Amino acid sequence: MSERHHVIVGMGITGNEAAITLRRREPQSRITIVTLASLLFYNRYDLPQVFRGKHDWREFLVHPPAFYDDNRITVRRNSRVANVDPLNKVMTLEHKEDIPYDTLLVATGGRGWIPEELAEFRPLMQGFGSFEQAITVARALPEGGGRVVMLGGDMIGLDLARTLIDTGHRVTLVAGEQTFWPHQVSAERRPAFVAALETMGVEVVEQDSVGGVAQIAQGAKGLPARKVVFRDGSELMADVVMPFYGIQPAIDFMGRTGVDVERGLLVNPELRTTDAAIWAAGDVCQIWSQEENRYRFYYGWRNVRAMGEVAAGNMTGGNDAFVADQDEKLEIDAEGRLVSPFWEYA
Amino acid sequence: MVYLEEKLKEVQDSGRLEYRSKALPTWCPGCGYFAMVDGVAHALNALGIPKENTVVVSGIGCSSRFPFFLDTFGMHTLHGRALPTATGVKVANEDLTVLAVGGDGDGFAIGCGHLPHVAKRNVDITYLLFDNGIYGLTKGQTSPTSAKGFKTPTSPYENPDQPLNPLLMMLSYGASWVGQSYAGQPDHLKEMIVKAMAHRGFSYLHILSPCVTFDKTHRTYGNLGMTVRPVPAGHDTTSQDAAMRLATGGDPPPIGVYYAVPRPTLGDSLDGLVVKAGGELPRRRGTARAAE
């Protein structure tokens, strides 16, 4: 047991929580985190702070570097998993290195989803999934107020919109189906929520009213950097165009493992996949829900952190089921502003 | 002593005395090395080389005391190092006439490693090798040219080694001038020293010079005087092959020019490098030289 090698793919809140739990439960085993990031674990929910002048990434780190040395957690940064071979319990990194594991926890989370018709404009849009992207957006916005066009408008984007407005920027939301994702908002309640957004200072353009986005173009010289052209011919100028259409599980490398997949990795309530040595936690997995009789996603900071802990516990001999404890309701407060449990992460 | 007085008188008469120093040679009476000092003085005189333009370099040994007995520039260096030192002198100043002198121990034992290189480079110096087949200065030990079976204090039963064949070695190393002479025939020796010095390039003159004090068995004057023979008439001095056959011909040893071919000297080659590199050649006086 002491020589066991636990490998965690992904260094978000889930993976990090899992690593800490593993170390607590098994002081001797080897723990490796493989991540695409160049940085150690930082709280992505803090990223809007870059608009408040917090630009030193070291201030975002949740643990100092020594924490990983002290806990003997090997962190493989800049590393992409190319393949997992469940038969031999070996995963291969894109740089052709084989890493054997005894247990594997997939905690890669999700990556921003972009509708097919906008895919070609990806280079002209800015994501907000990492520190680097956040800094890039912050640098792209002119001091003293820039303009951001937000497409879609999931809860991550709307959270950012709050900070941008607070810090003197102008946000125009091109609202559509994914607005408020992952909240399911009924057609009847939607106008009220949109109105709440406007109360909060977001300018809203309903996608349906302009026929959808036709094109995103480089701004002309002397004008803002980007131009969003709608199908009805109308245009929006912006310094930055950001897609917020919700996220999709990042599981490409799991293709050949044979574990069951729907949109995410399918896991039982104990967070194990259909392979006995592979577990999944966080935004990447769909967990069997007895009540709903389906595999479903659970989002939110508290949920994904809890998943990391549960998975790690079960990887080291535990047998606990994940229980969601985060309220999922979207509401409007007394001042007419939106309140979402997803925004509570202090 | 009679011998010495006679030689001094002869030198006086010849007008070559200006090349001789006032120092009295340290050699044993009857030693063939006296003839060599005389031979060199004769050659310098005959070739008209000013004494201040002459550097005689020696190593250690009986023969290496040689420079002290000439009134030229001289370097009495270390055992075996006459040739590399002489090379340095010549490379430094092409206007100088540079002679290296030494014995069989100096040249073919401790200094043997330098021989192929000075020969292949064709440094324009003359190497006079006084072969007495013995270490005379340290009182008669075995040398690299001592005969097998020879008894000395360091080989009290007998010398177990074959002697080297210096002439064959120098020929195979590519020396551009190789000859042999005999101290017992001073006139031949004089003539050969002149020829060797007149050669442009590395010239090796092997001089048989029996040790009158420590070797009473082998190449004594008695033996050699009767048996040396001239290089056969019609010998082709441009044929390395013929020269090597001559050098392996055994007793009696032939004396005369074995091999003589013109070849660019080290100085020529170094000047060539300067030209190749686009540098400017230094001005030289240009030493007068008799044609070969």
Add this chain to the structure above:
Amino acid sequence: MDATDIQILIVGSAGDGTIAAGNILRQALAEAGYKVISFDVYPPEIRGFGKCIARMRATIEQAYSLKQQSDVMLSLDDSHAIPHVAEVRDWGAVLYESKPVANAPQGHITGHIRPGQIPYGCAIREISEKATGANRSRNIVALGYLAGLYRLPREAFHAIIDRQFKKRGAEVASVNRKAFDEGYAAGAGAFKLDDVAFGPPKPNVVPGTVVEMINGNAAVVKGCLDAGIDCFFGYPITPATTIMERLATEMPRHGKRLVQTEDEISAISATIGAGFAGTRSATATSGPGLSLMQEMLGLGTMAEVPSVVFVSQRGGPSTGMPTKTEQSDLNSALFGGHGDAPRIVMAPTNVEGCYRCAGKAFEMAEAYQTPVIVLLDLYLSNRYETVAFGQKSPFEPDVNKRPRKQDLGAGYKRFALVEGGVSPRAVPGDAGGMHIVTGLEHNELGRPADSAEMHLAMCDKRLDKLKGALVHPDFTVAKRFGAMGKAAVGLLAWGSTFGECLEAMFQAEKEGIDCSAMKVVMLSPFPEEAVSAFMDDCAAVLVPELNHDGQFARLVQGTLGRKVVKLTRVPGVPMRVSDILGEIRRLAGRNLPQAAE
């Protein structure tokens, strides 16, 4: 960061162009206006896959040594680089191939980068193949990435690349330029997370000087040429070989002569032969060669013939560690031969010193008619520094003491016992100057003479005349740095280790320790007065040196009869500044009043 002080480390195998990349980088940094000190480590194997390391430190003012920790590491071969990852400081950067063909036995480098370091992966091979159609320019692509990441001026690199590859054709130069540019674009596009930042450089402001990025051996060559070297004789030996190689190119251009001899004995013999002939001649070797030269150097002393010997020390004894640095040939240089054979021995402490010592060695050999040994070591021979050279040679072309006409002729006393001991010297070609030099003890005329009186007189002469070297014009025999008055700890050092001593001194000063340092350049004759005065000021004197026995410490103690504290190390690499600093702290503590009880 207020002042630029960045150390970059490039690690790869011999086939990766590691040293070539380092060479371009340090030259480009110098071209951009930074001061650079740099030291490469390369394998003993001629070809193959031995480890190569190029290390350089770029600063605004010239640094004296390398730092213990690097700020940036570029890996061109993970298997060699992985053991050096730990050398990079926290928040520093590690640059590597992100798409290797195969991985190191220890795995990919990302498995070894410490949490505090910033990893930068670059598809070096892919970019090289795309840019040049081959992967041969990987080192240049990687260099471009590094330059792009730190926004180093692209033109400086272009200039150096053009200069470097010009001789292999314009095509090669342009291909490498392209490789560099592609790498640069990738680097500039990378998101910079480390805190390494190059501040604006300070351009060279000394008028009439040319700044060169040059290593110790090249500086020696420049010194030789500026001193008007006539002849050089040498036999290849690491780490001195590049002196001969460079001279072989340069000397014919100046109409001068170089001969590769069959061994070191021949080399020194010819050098002394050429010295006797009146020219400025030199040879260069390392410890084993110096051992072979000892007998002939004794003749040089005895015959009073000028010669210059550059000795670049390496790990000894015997064949030792040919590609590792050490300072263990001091005894050999000072006392190597038999008999009482004094000679001049000097050791520069930095690259500029190599130049000065080289040139001055010829002056002194001539002025005092003696062999002069200039002791370098592998670290100094191979380390690069930015040095500002004046356009005119600072060396005297002829300091010979020549005989007067009336002293020449039959009674010319080549070894006349004169005031100061330097007898007027005639050379071949001088009418009336004929004389014989000999290894035998001799009289004033140069004739063998071994009376007790003559031997004593000549021994005195050969020793006394060298004292002139202590007051030789325009030459610093010893110099003190740091606090000038009383000091708790004095660092007394020679050769390349002095750089580390200065660095340690600066750090000690920051810690509030009264620390002073003296470099001793002239080792024989020993500058007793200056060293003694320095020791008077220091409560404790520490002598750090790279040999096992403390050879310099023994010299100081033996000469002055005063105790010093030895700090000896033989790791084959430069001394760690932290080792020196540790000793300084210990000594300072021991000598503090409160600690005295």
